[in-house]
Amino acid sequence: xxxxxxxxxxxxxxxxxxxxxxxxxxxxxxxxxxxxxxxxxxxxxxxxxxxxxxxxxxxxxxxxxxxxxxxxxxxxxxxxxxxxxxxxxxxxxxxxxxxxxxxxxxxxxxxxxxxxxxxxxxxxxxxxxxxxxxxxxxxxxxxxxxxxxxxxxxxxxxxxxxxxxxxxxxxxxxxxxxxxxxxxxxxxxxxxxxxxxxxxxxxxxxxxxxxxxxxxxxxxxxxxxxxxxxxxxxxxxxxxxxxxxxxxxxxxxxxxxxxxxxxxxxxxxxxxxxxxxxxxxxxxxxxxxxxxxxxxxxxxxxxxxxxxxxxxxxxxxxxxxxxxxxxxxxxxxxxxxxxxxxxxxxxxxxx
Amino acid sequence: xxxxxxxxxxxxxxxxxxxxxxxxxxxxxxxxxxxxxxxxxxxxxxxxxxxxxxxxxxxxxxxxxxxxxxxxxxxxxxxxxxxxxxxxxxxxxxxxxxxxxxxxxxxxxxxxxxxxxxxxxxxxxxxxxxxxxxxxxxxxxxxxxxxxxxxxxxxxxxxxxxxxxxxxxxxxxxxxxxxxxxxxxxxxxxxxxxxxxxxxxxxxxxxxxxxxxxxxxxxxxxxxxxxxxxxxxxxxxxxxxxxx
Ligand SMILES: Cc1ncc(C[n+]2csc(CCOP(=O)(O)OP(=O)(O)O)c2C)c(N)n1
Ligand code: SF4
Numbered sequence: 396x397x398x399x400x401x402x403x404x405x406x407x408x409x410x411x412x413x414x415x416x417x418x419x420x421x422x423x424x425x426x427x428x429x430x431x432x433x434x435x436x437x438x439x440x441x442x443x444x445x446x447x448x449x450x451x452x453x454x455x456x457x458x459x460x461x462x463x464x465x466x467x468x469x470x471x472x473x474x475x476x477x478x479x480x481x482x483x484x485x486x487x488x489x490x491x492x493x494x495x496x497x498x499x500x501x502x503x504x505x506x507x508x509x510x511x512x513x514x515x516x517x518x519x520x521x522x523x524x525x526x527x528x529x530x531x532x533x534x535x536x537x538x539x540x541x542x543x544x545x546x547x548x549x550x551x552x553x554x555x556x557x558x559x560x561x562x563x564x565x566x567x568x569x570x571x572x573x574x575x576x577x578x579x580x581x582x583x584x585x586x587x588x589x590x591x592x593x594x595x596x597x598x599x600x601x602x603x604x605x606x607x608x609x610x611x612x613x614x615x616x617x618x619x620x621x622x623x624x625x626x627x628x629x630x631x632x633x634x635x636x637x638x639x640x641x642x643x644x645x646x647x648x649x650x651x652x653x654x655x656x657x658x659x660x661x662x663x664x665x666x667x668x669x670x671x672x673x674x675x676x677x678x679x680x681x682x683x684x685x686x687x688x689x690x691x692x693x694x695x696x697x698x699x700x701x702x703x704x705x706x707x708x709x710x711x712x713x714x715x716x717x718x719x720x721x722x723x724x725x726x727x728x729x730x731x732x733x734x735x736x737x738x739x740x741x742x743x744x745x746x
Numbered sequence: 747x748x749x750x751x752x753x754x755x756x757x758x759x760x761x762x763x764x765x766x767x768x769x770x771x772x773x774x775x776x777x778x779x780x781x782x783x784x785x786x787x788x789x790x791x792x793x794x795x796x797x798x799x800x801x802x803x804x805x806x807x808x809x810x811x812x813x814x815x816x817x818x819x820x821x822x823x824x825x826x827x828x829x830x831x832x833x834x835x836x837x838x839x840x841x842x843x844x845x846x847x848x849x850x851x852x853x854x855x856x857x858x859x860x861x862x863x864x865x866x867x868x869x870x871x872x873x874x875x876x877x878x879x880x881x882x883x884x885x886x887x888x889x890x891x892x893x894x895x896x897x898x899x900x901x902x903x904x905x906x907x908x909x910x911x912x913x914x915x916x917x918x919x920x921x922x923x924x925x926x927x928x929x930x931x932x933x934x935x936x937x938x939x940x941x942x943x944x945x946x947x948x949x950x951x952x953x954x955x956x957x958x959x960x961x962x963x964x965x966x967x968x969x970x971x972x973x974x975x976x977x978x979x980x981x982x983x984x985x986x987x988x989x990x
Contacts, residue, residue: 417827418826444826446856448852449849452816453848456813456816457823459813460792460824460825461824463820486812490811593788595787596787600807600808601808602802602810602811604802604809
């Protein structure tokens with residue numbers, strides 16, 4: 396298929412449609428709004444349902460109803476609106492219901508601001524709502540990947556009967572790049588035996604309810620541990636860039652990974668052995684990428700748009716704290732290649 | 747005396763409701779209406795986490811357990827993707843008129859083709875009888891121990907006054923206070939379901955229901971208290987668009 400020029404958010408929306416998504420409910424908020432606007436006309440074209448709901452709480456709970464009925468359902472938001480989605484995400488997890496939720500990240504707490512940010516890492520990866528859960532989190536770093544991961548997200552959600560979050564950001568959502576869109580796929584809402592629908596003759600009653608009520612507390616403990624273990628084992632995704640001989644390894648996702656990649660190139664031109672691990676799944680965190688590193692590694696530098704360096708914890712966990720893990724966090728500005736290189740050179744000097 | 751049970755009622759279920767609770771009668775009315783219309787297999791009940799939830803043990807319809815306050819919006823989502831289903835949201839008054847109010851109004855504004863069957867017992871039953879937007883003036887509850895003071899807590903919410911202004915398919919209030927009212931309420935539920943079958947749009951049927959446990963009354967006294975409830979909440983049909 397030929398490449399077309401598209402905005403990240405629109406490529407994401409179109410790829411969801413092509414994955415068979417036929418239900419969208421959401422509320423406007425920058426920098427996510429293009430997804431909602433795109434869906435407002437595109438859903439109609441493909442005979443799907445688009446609802447601009449009264450709030451994000453309504454959006455996620457309406458999605459819950461559609462998803463319980465087996466529809467491929469999507470809601471998207473950012474910042475304050477993503478916080479309001481947490482109730483429903485917890486219910487999706489509690490009831491084992493697949494759905495896709497995108498958080499096009501902006502900066503700051505409270506209202507913050509509409510620029511690109513990566514401050515929702517903890518909220519995305521730790522389970523932003525109540526209870527004992529996590530969700531699969533995909534982090535696209537280009538318009539192409541926004542489309543590819545949108546397509547993948549519905550499959551993953553159904554494979555595990557679990558919500559999948561896509562954590563992009565204002566830059567990835569707003570930038571225009573060439574993209575090869577995936578094929579239009581047919582999706583059959585009746586392909587899951589758990590989905591609620593009018594009953595066929597002689598069919599038993601189906602109830603979607605908290606899984607723990609259905610299977611009992613003791614069974615639930617093993618069930619849940621098993622479910623998360625399986626996802627962790629199967630679904631780690633990442634890209635490694637020149638890590639084979641790297642002495643310092645950058646760790647960065649989304650918009651920060653693009654700058655980090657450029658920094659690796661610059662460093663290599665100067666003879667500095669720099670590499671990059673780019674997590675594509677933020678959860679499960681790609682621990683396997685770190686296991687593959689050689690003994691020449693001297694340290695890690697996390698590059699992210701978070702003042703507190705939210706991802707560092709995961710890198711420390713993945714590396715067993717064997718090497719220094721430094722943080723380069725930005726707030727309103729995208730990290731700079733120059734600062735990355737300075738920090739890397741400092742780290743090498745300290746060694 | 748011949749006793750018959752409508753299809754769809756599981757007579758051996760663990761019920762869960764307190765003695766004298768009105769929820770069970772309302773569940774039975776849903777089953778009777780479904781049987782009369784022959785739609786038992788098409789029904790999707792969307793329950794709140796509150797006392798209404800036990801309906802899913804008793805009624806053998808497909809059902810979805812929604813979050814507290816969200817049955818109406820969740821039901822609207824289900825109906826949008828399963829237009830052949832007959833979808834019934836089953837919240838309490840706290841659910842529909844307090845935490846879930848925004849979606850009650852907006853689902854009505856969008857004329858979502860569902861039935862919101864709201865059980866109004868004038869308290870938060872499940873959590874132990876706190877004041878709800880429909881608690882009567884001066885009514886003692888666990889969170890208004892001196893009686894509901896409307897100057898502090900606001901006036902009671904009458905859904906019929908508000909929703910009758912909107913362009914919806916059907917709006918009615920029934921009661922389970924007496925056999926005559928139970929029969930009338932059953933007809934309201936059936937009418938609303940027929941309207942959904944005809945794609946007429948949003949229907950809300952509120953049913954006044956006793957909660958002896960949290961009213962601190964015997965079942966018999968609770969029925970007496972319902973006469974008080976009916977002074978504030980007028981019974982009858984408020985919107986009936988009468989077909990498309
Ligand atoms: C978000 C949230 N807030 C509060 C609760 C606790 N809670 C459960 S049921 C309920 C009130 C129930 O009252 P009502 O909706 O009137 O139904 P009833 O039990 O009286 O039938 C509350 C406050 C909850 N489950 N979720
Ligand atoms: S607490 Fe009240 S509403 Fe709940 S089951 Fe008991 S009587 Fe019924």
